[in-house]
Amino acid sequence: METLSFEKHDHRACIAKSLEIVVRCSKEAELQFTPTRKKVLEILLEEHRALGAYEILEKLRADGISSQPPVAYRALDFLVKNGFAHKIEGLNAFIACTILGKAHSPAFLICRMCAAVAESQPENSREYLDDTAQNAGFLIENTVIEAQGLCPKCQRDSVG
Amino acid sequence: METLSFEKHDHRACIAKSLEIVVRCSKEAELQFTPTRKKVLEILLEEHRALGAYEILEKLRADGISSQPPVAYRALDFLVKNGFAHKIEGLNAFIACTILGKAHSPAFLICRMCAAVAESQPENSREYLDDTAQNAGFLIENTVIEAQGLCPKCQRDSVG
DNA sequence: GCTATTAATGTTATACTATAACATACTATA
């Protein structure tokens, strides 16, 4: 269960490990993990939070990289298509994957106060919609599962 | 299980029944189901498909109703807030509710070919994310559950 | 090495989605 994003952890190590896995997976799949793509992933990895494309562009600009919208969107397309990042549909924003290397159909827990996002792989996620789909004769290709609410920290803060 | 939207059915009756329920629910809850709001719901009810706000605006214009963006967005806000319609986050589009009158946390089956959308209430949907949320200490307020894929008709068509 | 082919980036312009802000009109209540 990879919802530890909400918990205190060694985030430098968390970033390093993710980058290493993505580099390895890219080699194995013969993908071009180019500098721009790497930079965008690094920007996403900085925080366990979803970033809008234009927020990413600002950070690219700060790094002296060309920062027209297609630059960010192309890199994000690459990252999402290859499973290194996900789009949070409810926010029109993007986040680095925290379940790298395994095939997974993720669910996201999104805090409406602090915008933190935790990715998890619920036990029964593959089977969850299968009954419904079967009944309807529908063929599922991919799923969007997002829960909005309050993270542990913001629950404590809003009580206090 | 309300995934019959994919199946042939008496859609005139389907629309009439929905409108009737919404009128009744609005009265009970003392909501103002005004002409504009009614017109927007009628537009949504025409098809079992999600419509973008600007698509709705065009249809409003055709009906001689003022058609600046806020007109559609306000009516949609009303309908969504009161459970008469839903937003499909994966499409930035809106669809009439087909499980009117009951509290529900819907899941949507969205065809990527013909754009048909079926709303369903999976058996275990309330409990589905609870384990995950519990583990993470997360408080769920609402959920977005959408499956993209192929409806029965488009599966047959793409084989043929 | 050279060349054809494909993949990635740079750049401009534009399309699509959504809301802020303020004026006006309607509705319910006192």
Next chain:
DNA sequence: TATAGTATGTTATAGTATAACATTAATAGC
């Protein structure tokens, strides 16, 4: 009828995403 609250009309603008085309870089076959 005064008042407060809700809904609508309208203009302008913010935020998200892609089309289109030029240029450069990487790969593969000769």
